[in-house]
Amino acid sequence: MSSLNKNTLLKSILFYFPILFLFLSVFNEIDFNYLNIEYFSFNFVHILIFYWTLKNPRYLSYGSIFLAGIVNDVVVGIPIGFSSFCYLLICAVTAYLRNITITPNLINDWISFLATILLVNSIQVISLDIIFSIEVNYMRYLINSGFTFILYPVFLFLFNILERKIAIQIND
Amino acid sequence: MASSRDDFVIAIRSAFLKKSYQQKFSLLTLIFSSLIVIILGSFNFKAIQYVKIGINEVIYRSSHIASLPENYFKDLNIKIDEHLSLYDQYKKNEIELNKLKEKKLSNDFLILENNKLRELINETIRSEDVYAKVLVDKDSPYLKSIVLNKGSRDSVKIGMAIVDKSYLVGKIIEVNYTNSRALLLSDLNSKIPVLLEPIDIHAVLSGTGKNYGVIEYTKDEYKQKLTSDEIIVYTSGYGGLFKPGLPVGKIITNNLNKNNEVNFFSDFRQLDYVKIVSYEIGGGY
Numbered sequence: 246m247s248s249l250n251k252n253t254l255l256k257s258i259l260f261y262f263p264i265l266f267l268f269l270s271v272f273n274e275i276d277f278n279y280l281n282i283e284y285f286s287f288n289f290v291h292i293l294i295f296y297w298t299l300k301n302p303r304y305l306s307y308g309s310i311f312l313a314g315i316v317n318d319v320v321v322g323i324p325i326g327f328s329s330f331c332y333l334l335i336c337a338v339t340a341y342l343r344n345i346t347i348t349p350n351l352i353n354d355w356i357s358f359l360a361t362i363l364l365v366n367s368i369q370v371i372s373l374d375i376i377f378s379i380e381v382n383y384m385r386y387l388i389n390s391g392f393t394f395i396l397y398p399v400f401l402f403l404f405n406i407l408e409r410k411i412a413i414q415i416n417d
Numbered sequence: 418m419a420s421s422r423d424d425f426v427i428a429i430r431s432a433f434l435k436k437s438y439q440q441k442f443s444l445l446t447l448i449f450s451s452l453i454v455i456i457l458g459s460f461n462f463k464a465i466q467y468v469k470i471g472i473n474e475v476i477y478r479s480s481h482i483a484s485l486p487e488n489y490f491k492d493l494n495i496k497i498d499e500h501l502s503l504y505d506q507y508k509k510n511e512i513e514l515n516k517l518k519e520k521k522l523s524n525d526f527l528i529l530e531n532n533k534l535r536e537l538i539n540e541t542i543r544s545e546d547v548y549a550k551v552l553v554d555k556d557s558p559y560l561k562s563i564v565l566n567k568g569s570r571d572s573v574k575i576g577m578a579i580v581d582k583s584y585l586v587g588k589i590i591e592v593n594y595t596n597s598r599a600l601l602l603s604d605l606n607s608k609i610p611v612l613l614e615p616i617d618i619h620a621v622l623s624g625t626g627k628n629y630g631v632i633e634y635t636k637d638e639y640k641q642k643l644t645s646d647e648i649i650v651y652t653s654g655y656g657g658l659f660k661p662g663l664p665v666g667k668i669i670t671n672n673l674n675k676n677n678e679v680n681f682f683s684d685f686r687q688l689d690y691v692k693i694v695s696y697e698i699g700g701g702y
Contacts, residue, residue: 268483269483272476272479272480272483272484273480273483273484273487306441307442307443307444307447308441308442308447310447311442311447311450311451314451315454315472316476316479316480319472319473319476319477319480320476320477320480320553321560322560322562322591322598323560324455324458324459325454325455325458325469325472326451326452326453326454326455326457326458327451327455329447329450329451329454330448330451330452330455333444333447333448333451334448336444337444337448340444344427379560379606380605380606381605382605382626385626
């Protein structure tokens with residue numbers, strides 16, 4: 246009975262949290278570079294897209310991921326459409342994993358995530374370097390992928406809490 | 418064996434072609450759309466350029482607003498660092514100030530002498546400055562660049578130098594109507610002609626993607642000439658891109674700095690306002 250009185254605005258805000266996070270992070274490039282820790286950087290967007298599209302794609306629509314990629318390209322300064330392509334590749338992998346997985350578990354997801362970010366970052370680095378002649382630091386990409394992989398369980402834990410809250414609000 | 422192959426094909430088809438609930442587009446449509454955007458973006462058609470400029474204008478402004486909270490924390494972090502090292506910095510500054518006072522006297526004389534010599538050969542350097550605010554300052558590990566709030570409306574052109582106080586920090590690489598993007602000297606793709614003083618050697622300064630640059634494209638002999646403790650790197654003005662004599666950074670030659678890294682004078686993390694400089698050499702023979 247009490248749940249009927251719950252604010253509908255809060256429900257919709259919670260539901261749109263993943264999209265909000267996605268756009269905030271592409272506009273803002275959340276990577277904690279300002280802390281100036283040598284070599285430390287990670288790709289929050291990759292974690293976000295992988296987790297939410299794997300969990301349930303209704304939280305993050307493919308259209309919004311495409312748009313977020315365009316925004317990221319403009320902000321970072323790489324050819325437009327490039328990040329969209331990479332983000333959608335992650336979605337393709339998660340859609341495939343969702344179809345073949347009956348009982349999801351952390352280790353499988355984590356290993357799949359590593360394979361996915363290595364694939365996406367390899368495509369990104371090779372295309373930027375060879376096709377667009379933009380010089381990139383391969384080692385930095387590798388380190389970035391490493392930290393993104395290591396930090397995945399941390400965000401998985403946080404997103405699980407959020408997902409449970411969203412699920413409760415929707416079911417109410 | 419055949420059934421597992423069928424399962425794979427079904428999973429792939431379902432992933433790419435099936436529209437899940439609450440999805441307006443299938444994955445395959447969007448992947449093709451992004452490929453079309455990449456291909457169209459590589460053409461230099463006017464219509465595409467206008468669309469690109471429009472997208473850039475909107476996203477740069479939005480990014481500036483969205484970055485405000487993060488910038489606040491960034492500034493706070495810098496302020497805390499500065500407060501913690503206040504006393505040490507004061508002592509260093511005191512010593513440096515005394516040295517600079519001595520140097521200033523001889524510099525004043527050199528400036529006067531330089532102006533007289535330029536008059537003698539009838540050469541003048543005219544430069545125009547446009548002050549710009551840094552809208553977006555993304556210290557991305559991939560591309561080191563900043564977005565400024567001045568564009569083609571303010572006569573900003575590609576290739577113009579970006580100066581912080583009197584130190585060179587980068588050059589304009591993209592111009593929109595009300596804003597522009599500048600590539601910082603620290604970016605891997607940045608290469609500028611420089612002059613190493615007092616050893617008087619021309620070289621190319623390349624970015625490393627980190628907070629320092631490296632000297633490239635000089636003869637190996639130059640390393641033998643690095644005898645003085647401190648070598649100042651200035652723009653050489655070769656290629657007519659930058660005004661000659663803009664200070665860039667310094668090379669400290671010691672046992673720790675074997676790669677002759679160039680420490681930039683300007684701190685690229687703290688750029689709020691910069692000058693966009695264009696120059697013209699007039700007269701001469």
